Amino acid sequence: MAFLELAALAKTYPDGTRAVKGIDFAAAQGEFVVLLGPSGCGKTTTLRMVAGLELPSAGTIRLAGADVTALPPSARDVGFVFQFYALYPHLTVAENIAFPLACARMPKHARDVAVANIARRLGLTGLLQKKPRELSGGDQQRVALGRAMVRRPAIWLMDEPLGTLDADRRLAMCEFLREQQLAARVTTLYVTHDQEEAMRLADRIVVMKDGMIEQVGTPLEVYDEPATLFVAHFVGSPGMNFLEGERVGAGAVTLGVRPESVRVAAEEGPAGDGGTPALKGEVVLDEYSGIARCLHVRTDAGTLVARVAADAPTRLGARVRLEFDPARLRRFDRASGRRLS
Ligand code: ATP
Numbered sequence: 179m180a181f182l183e184l185a186a187l188a189k190t191y192p193d194g195t196r197a198v199k200g201i202d203f204a205a206a207q208g209e210f211v212v213l214l215g216p217s218g219c220g221k222t223t224t225l226r227m228v229a230g231l232e233l234p235s236a237g238t239i240r241l242a243g244a245d246v247t248a249l250p251p252s253a254r255d256v257g258f259v260f261q262f263y264a265l266y267p268h269l270t271v272a273e274n275i276a277f278p279l280a281c282a283r284m285p286k287h288a289r290d291v292a293v294a295n296i297a298r299r300l301g302l303t304g305l306l307q308k309k310p311r312e313l314s315g316g317d318q319q320r321v322a323l324g325r326a327m328v329r330r331p332a333i334w335l336m337d338e339p340l341g342t343l344d345a346d347r348r349l350a351m352c353e354f355l356r357e358q359q360l361a362a363r364v365t366t367l368y369v370t371h372d373q374e375e376a377m378r379l380a381d382r383i384v385v386m387k388d389g390m391i392e393q394v395g396t397p398l399e400v401y402d403e404p405a406t407l408f409v410a411h412f413v414g415s416p417g418m419n420f421l422e423g424e425r426v427g428a429g430a431v432t433l434g435v436r437p438e439s440v441r442v443a444a445e446e447g448p449a450g451d452g453g454t455p456a457l458k459g460e461v462v463l464d465e466y467s468g469i470a471r472c473l474h475v476r477t478d479a480g481t482l483v484a485r486v487a488a489d490a491p492t493r494l495g496a497r498v499r500l501e502f503d504p505a506r507l508r509r510f511d512r513a514s515g516r517r518l519s
Contacts, residue, residue, distance in 0.1 A: 180204035187237035199389035208363035215386035263322030439506035440484035
């Protein structure tokens with residue numbers, strides 16, 4: 179049975195902005211679900227409605243078997259972390275982290291053990307007696323995470339909680355979050371616009387656009403079997419390449435292929451497998467990223483990106499032939515943007 183269930187959930191703000199346009203979605207107990215989409219697509223509004231900080235204009239929210247649609251945040255047993263954290267300035271780091279446990283009347287000794295454990299995992303042990311004003315922004319954000327995760331509510335709600343951290347810390351915190359969540363099995367709804375973070379963390383990703391859900395799926399499904407042109411382009415770095423394909427019946431078809439599924443061959447070399455579609459072009463950009471290189475190849479059908487090994491011999495200015503494995507091509511209806519096969 180679903181643990182969190184959103185049914186026909188909608189939010190229109192008083193100024194008429196339709197932030198969320200009637201979405202349906204269910205999460206199982208213990209699932210880590212990421213709401214992913216570009217700025218303004220309605221992720222935060224959805225999360226705030228689950229938290230009880232915004233009242234829906236229509237639809238229902240069920241949490242742990244109860245209809246919580248009209249309940250205030252305090253009656254929902256949710257724990258949240260937002261990008262703009264607010265620590266209690268007059269309390270030490272240890273007291274900030276212990277605060278939710280003190281509210282729940284946990285005995286002091288058990289509280290101290292829980293705080294010491296989480297502080298060790300977050301690298302905050304040496305800072306426990308400091309006040310928030312003595313910490314950097316990144317350290318304060320980690321304290322906020324610790325304070326939220328020291329308790330085990332029905333659901334954790336997180337809105338870009340790693341937003342203020344540098345790249346190194348972000349990776350470490352992703353690991354921490356996932357480990358904590360797997361150990362506690364607390365159902366988690368996490369908002370981000372960063373698709374790499376979404377892939378790294380999620381059991382399932384909900385991709386949103388313009389207040390609607392485009393696709394719900396595992397990271398692999400969303401990457402490999404995108405439901406729409408939007409998902410195919412938004413997920414992946416860089417996103418899928420698109421080629422205008424043949425017309426089928428009345429509708430036009432767009433073909434999609436991931437950069438790693440584009441094979442780069444010498445322009446006049448031996449042809450690939452019989453029947454493999456190919457295009458000729460010139461390498462106009464060569465981006466090195468350590469483990470691979472992205473070659474941008476200008477062809478008559480537009481510029482396509484091919485991901486090749488970091489030590490591949492092809493260089494800027496080379497004339498090449500691009501080949502596509504037909505099994506890796508995805509076909510979309512151009513008018514609706516939905517995938518055909
Ligand atoms: P971001 O990642 O930038 O926060 P988001 O996907 O979380 O974006 P929301 O913050 O949910 O999107 O906003 C969805 C839409 O609702 C946007 O057009 C936004 O401008 C609008 N919006 C958000 N809050 C309000 C409000 N209080 N009043 C009016 N419009 C709002």
